[in-house]
Amino acid sequence: MDKQRYERGWEKLMEIDGEGGQRVIESLKEIAPDLGSYVVEFAFGDIYSRGGLDLKSRQLITIASLLTQGGCEPQLTVHLNAALNVGLTPAEIVEGIMHCVPYTGFPRVLNAVLTAKAVFQERGVTGPGAASRE
Structure with a gap:
């Protein structure tokens, strides 16, 4: 080591x-x-x-990578918590997840959104909800 x-x-x-x-x-x-x-x-x-990327960017990339693979919900949970720890908002996290729909598809994005919902509820933070549609 x-x-x-x-x-x-x-x-x-x-x-x-x-x-x-x-x-x-x-x-x-x-x-x-x-x-x-x-x-x-x-x-x-x-x-x-x-260097080269801040921790928020790294966490968005990690979340996208995990959701794209599918079946990584335990690891996704860890990194969703990490995303909140480094200062990403629930709205930014959900937007990053939703951005993956055309590239990954609905089933994996839905799994990721539901995992995010559980993390947000566990942490007592409010998800973006309908207010995020602009």
């Missing part, structure tokens, strides 16, 4: 995901601790720590 990469990644993970990220890494310790290290070192120590 590269201690500097891990420490840089852990700091970035805590900045973005906080307790949710910590729970993910903890959940891997008994079954696949190396996978947890890879997530911290590579995804957060190398990729999320790069």
